[in-house]
Amino acid sequence: TQLLEQSPQFLSIQEGENLTVYCNSSSVFSSLQWYRQEPGEGPVLLVTVVTGGEVKKLKRLTFQFGDARKDSSLHITAAQPGDTGLYLCAGAGYGGSQGNLIFGKGTKLSVKP
């Protein structure tokens, strides 16, 4: 069974601080995605990383896929209150497991003004 461990589970920071969220597994994934979810809404895709070692930037957010395709990180620079939400990573397997998107338990981020 593929499992994705996210850390930290909770994070409360002040506006302007930097933070990093980690997503780790013992399994190899064909791709890994990061989602953000606000209360009462469904998860919304932020980015998909496919290549080992890949780094993608989305404004103040930087996403990295590990060389071995087993882990990923999300770094937010100068966090803002609007970044508050539940951040989820999800991995897709290979072959017949590609559609079985496995989600981590999430990191609940709170950014205080």
Add this chain to the structure above:
Amino acid sequence: GAGVSQSPRYKVTKRGQDVALRCDPISGHVSLYWYRQALGQGPEFLTYFNYEAQQDKSGLPNDRFSAERPEGSISTLTIQRTEQRDSAMYRCASSLEETGIEAFFGQGTRLTVV
């Protein structure tokens, strides 16, 4: 449609009743997924389809849960003889390709079993 649509948004049912949850994916999307999500937690995989074929149902908790997608578009998740532990948010997602990349989620159905 413009997005993934789920109905009903809220469902309250008595223990022992059957319920059917509906998902209308984004038009043209090949893959459709069902998840269950507890408050503040990540979605838990239940099952998924490519077109009308159910590819993986390993996440369905027991044989009271079933899903179908007969024409490769709308899907129904059915829970028979509901129990209180079935109470949860049930989410549907769809993706354009079969590889599971870039899933788009609906707003979910909040099921409460009383």
